[in-house]
Amino acid sequence: PKRPSRMGASCCTRRCFETAGLVKGMTAEPACVAAAAASPVDGDQAEAEGRRATATDEGEAPKRQRMTVPAPQLLTDEEFASWAAKALADNVVAVGSSDSGVPADVSEEASEVPKAFEGYKFTGPLRPHRVTPQMKPPDSCTTLPDYALHPKGVARSEFMRSNKRNIPVLEGADLDTMREACRLGREVLDIAARFLRAGVTGDEIDRVVWQACKDRAVYPSPLNYSLFPKSVCVSPNEVICHGIPDGRKIEEGDIVNLDISICHNSFHSDLNETFFIGEVDDDSKRLVETAYTALRVASEMIRPGTMYRELGAKIQAEAEKNGCCVAPSFCGHGVGKLFHGPPDVPHYRKNKAVGTMKPGHVFTVEPMVNLGTSGKERIWPDNWTAVTASGLRSAQYEHTFLVTEEGFEVLTARSGAPTTSMPAFAAAAFQR
Numbered sequence: 001p002k003r004p005s006r007m008g009a010s011c012c013t014r015r016c017f018e019t020a021g022l023v024k025g026m027t028a029e030p031a032c033v034a035a036a037a038a039s040p041v042d043g044d045q046a047e048a049e050g051r052r053a054t055a056t057d058e059g060e061a062p063k064r065q066r067m068t069v070p071a072p073q074l075l076t077d078e079e080f081a082s083w084a085a086k087a088l089a090d091n092v093v094a095v096g097s098s099d100s101g102v103p104a105d106v107s108e109e110a111s112e113v114p115k116a117f118e119g120y121k122f123t124g125p126l127r128p129h130r131v132t133p134q135m136k137p138p139d140s141c142t143t144l145p146d147y148a149l150h151p152k153g154v155a156r157s158e159f160m161r162s163n164k165r166n167i168p169v170l171e172g173a174d175l176d177t178m179r180e181a182c183r184l185g186r187e188v189l190d191i192a193a194r195f196l197r198a199g200v201t202g203d204e205i206d207r208v209v210w211q212a213c214k215d216r217a218v219y220p221s222p223l224n225y226s227l228f229p230k231s232v233c234v235s236p237n238e239v240i241c242h243g244i245p246d247g248r249k250i251e252e253g254d255i256v257n258l259d260i261s262i263c264h265n266s267f268h269s270d271l272n273e274t275f276f277i278g279e280v281d282d283d284s285k286r287l288v289e290t291a292y293t294a295l296r297v298a299s300e301m302i303r304p305g306t307m308y309r310e311l312g313a314k315i316q317a318e319a320e321k322n323g324c325c326v327a328p329s330f331c332g333h334g335v336g337k338l339f340h341g342p343p344d345v346p347h348y349r350k351n352k353a354v355g356t357m358k359p360g361h362v363f364t365v366e367p368m369v370n371l372g373t374s375g376k377e378r379i380w381p382d383n384w385t386a387v388t389a390s391g392l393r394s395a396q397y398e399h400t401f402l403v404t405e406e407g408f409e410v411l412t413a414r415s416g417a418p419t420t421s422m423p424a425f426a427a428a429a430f431q432r
Contacts, residue, residue, distance in 0.1 A: 001242050001330035001366050001398075026029055049096045069215045074191045082413060084195055088204060088212035091135070101135045113218040116381040123378055124238035124323050124391030129247035131382075132203055132260065134229040139212035145263050146221060153227040158338050167342050169360035170402070174299070177267045178336055178362060182400050182411035183219075183267035188212045188220075189260040190414070192232060196432050198277050202234040202245030213262055221261035221268050221339050228384060233259035233272075240327050240368050240386040254279035255288055256432075257396050268339045270364050271412035272398040275430045283371055284393055290322040291369040291395035294347075296422040298365050302401055302408035306357045313349035317368045321403065326374045327368040327394065330386070334363045335400055348375075357403045362411070366398030 011415040075083065113127055137148050147155040152379075170178050191212045192205055209232040213220045221233030228242075235243035235257040236250065250256060259272035274288050297318050298311045311325075319326050331353075332345030343355040347367040376389035386392050399422070406420075412430075413419045 001364075001368065001396075009297065016311045022188070025280065025390065043243065047113075057388065059246055071415065072187060072194055072230070080409060084208055087208050091207045091211060094239040110225055110360050114382075119340075120381055122391075123387055123389055126237050126239065126387070127248070128244075128382065129397075131229065131246045133212055133242055134224065135207075135231070137185060137219060137223065138212050138217070140217040141219045143219070143263070143266050145221065145225075145266075145268075147225055148219060148223065150224070152181070154225045155195060155225060155339060161338070161341075165354055167355055167358070167363075168336055169358065170336060170362050171360050174336075175265070175360070175402075177265050177401075178269070179268040179411060181262065181264035182271075183269055184216050184218050184264050185262045185400075186414065187216065187261055188262055189258060189271055189273065190410075192260060193273065193275060193432070196250065196256060196258065196277075198250055198254075198276055201247050201249050202243070203247050203361045205234055205255045206230045206232050206245035216262075216264075221270070222259075233257070235385075235394075235396070236390055237261065237393050238388045240370070240388060241308050241330060241396065242384045242386050244382055244384055246394040250277055254395060255280060255284050255395060258422050259396075259398070265315050266337060268335050268337075269338075269400050270317050270335050270398060271400060272366065272396060273430060274395040274397060276427070277432050281398075284395075285427065286322060287355060287371050287393055288322060288395045288430065289427070290319055290324050291367060291429045292397045292425045293322075294318040294326075294367045294369055295365055295397045295399065297410065298347075298367065299399070299401065299410070299422050302357060302365075302403060304357055304403060304405065307353075308343045308345050308355045308357065308363075309351050310354040311365060312351045312353075315365075316349045319367070319369045324371055325367045325373050327370055327377055327386075329375075329377055329386075330368055332364040332366045332398070334361070336362050343351060359403050359405050361403040362400060364398055364400050366396060368394055368396045370394045373393075 114130065117128055137144055146157050147153045147283055188209060192209050195205060195208045210220060222228045222233060223231045230245045230247060230305050233242050234245045235241055236254050254277040255274055256277060257272055257274040259268045261268055274291060294315045298315050301311055301314060316326050326347045328348045331347060334341040334343050341353045343363055344353050345365055346353050370388050371392040372390050374390040379386055400411045402411050410419045410422065417423060
């Protein structure tokens with residue numbers, strides 16, 4: 001999710017770019033971007049850049065040698081369990097290697113609460129656990145986004161585009177590639193969701209997602225984006241968004257959001273769902289259904305001529321009707337050749353989002369809904385995890401939508417689900 005337009009850059013990038021000195025309104029190429037382009041991070045990455053095209057290269061993307069992998073719903077339980085076990089076993093060395101990315105204490109003696117959190121006043125019962133080092137890009141990827149190997153995770157394409165309000169219109173071959181990116185993103189989310197259950201850790205989910213991306217020769221878009229250290233966002237309970245997968249075990253009674261984004265042939269797709277882990281309390285059931293229904297009622301407004309700012313009022317009204325509220329600091333966004341681009345799609349009324357829907361526009365709607373009346377958030381000392389200021393739970397659903405001549409198409413719909421409308425909420429579909 002992005003910050004609304006009043007904040008400028010996306011929530012994923014703003015903190016990192018302020019630290020790096022890349023402020024809103026820059027026109028010249030930042031020194032750190034130019035230096036990074038001239039000097040890759042290390043020898044391995046220099047070799048990788050030599051054989052791969054980035055998302056901003058001109059011309060036709062190189063052809064991939066993608067493995068033929070069955071859709072996850074076609075695997076038996078035994079086949080899926082075998083694949084997941086191998087994915088975890090194969091990636092143990094990569095996860096624990098000393099040169100695999102950002103530093104982390106992975107010793108068995110490590111404190112469950114990282115040192116950065118010492119003295120921190122938590123808003124709710126959730127606590128962080130140890131985070132393993134960052135993995136490298138899957139070696140099956142022949143096209144990498146521009147931030148994948150950047151030492152500061154700079155998405156230069158997002159900050160250097162000439163017209164930051166021009167909403168791309170996708171058609172022809174570009175639209176075909178976008179559809180495929182969304183199909184592959186859906187497969188990866190379905191795999192992560194099938195693996196999700198009480199007793200697994202966020203770190204294990206991340207390794208399964210990384211392997212699913214490798215099998216499909218796609219890049220997990222969150223990886224190294226503004227230095228985000230993992231391939232997926234895992235956000236349980238009071239986490240609004242951007243939860244970093246760690247060693248905490250998912251517990252009975254949790255609600256867990258899995259946010260998947262992948263990059264296929266230089267096009268990103270983005271989607272997420274919230275799941276029940278075993279039996280959850282009634283408030284959590286009401287919250288999760290409200291988040292889904294808020295997305296559904298907003299989707300009914302998607303058609304040529306609708307102003308992007310209009311969706312927020314519908315979403316906020318649905319949340320408040322059910323004793324919940326929206327988290328206004330984050331919003332939907334355009335997606336495609338940019339991971340986060342125009343338009344901004346705020347989820348609250350009286351916003352100032354710019355733009356009117358036209359056929360060919362592709363964007364996400366992803367309302368984050370909190371229990372209670374406070375939509376405020378706090379950011380954990382890891383500089384990513386956004387939690388509710390109230391300590392109450394939060395839930396979210398997200399789809400990537402295409403505006404068509406007649407209305408819309410859900411590009412990230414589940415297999416077999418309608419694509420020109422969203423089905424009514426069915427709790428069993430999200431039960432784990």
